[in-house]
Amino acid sequence: MGDTVEELRAAERRLQAAQLAADADALDELLDDRLIFTLGVDGKTYTKQDDLELQRSGAQALTRVDEEELQVLADGTTGVTWFLGTLAGTAGGSVFQARMRYTRTWIRDDVRGWRVVAAHASVVPE
16 A cells, blocks of 8 residues: 555655646646646645646746645545645736645556646645
8 A cells, every 4th residue: 555655655746746747648648638727825726728728828827836744545546635735826917826726636547657636725824
């Protein structure tokens, strides 16, 4: 079980690095095609294609992803990660910095490895 947890922890950190680098190709591999992402600020939902378009268009660019805390639960081919940290960058032409909590549900298979199938993000007060 320990190896599975460490594999999922590594996948979460690859996801963070891909977000920071705006690496749409890496995100394409780490996000399941059925992804639904809920943003706690407005409650809107987004798809994998929405996320990839943000990266490819440059509409969102992160300059900072600082992990403060990362909890990982893995059970077989399903896992959950809870990230707490500070993100900074630009979104829609506006500069932002926010302390965020992400909860991500992951699924794994032997061909594609770990992929995010559902996620939720909320701003955490400083």
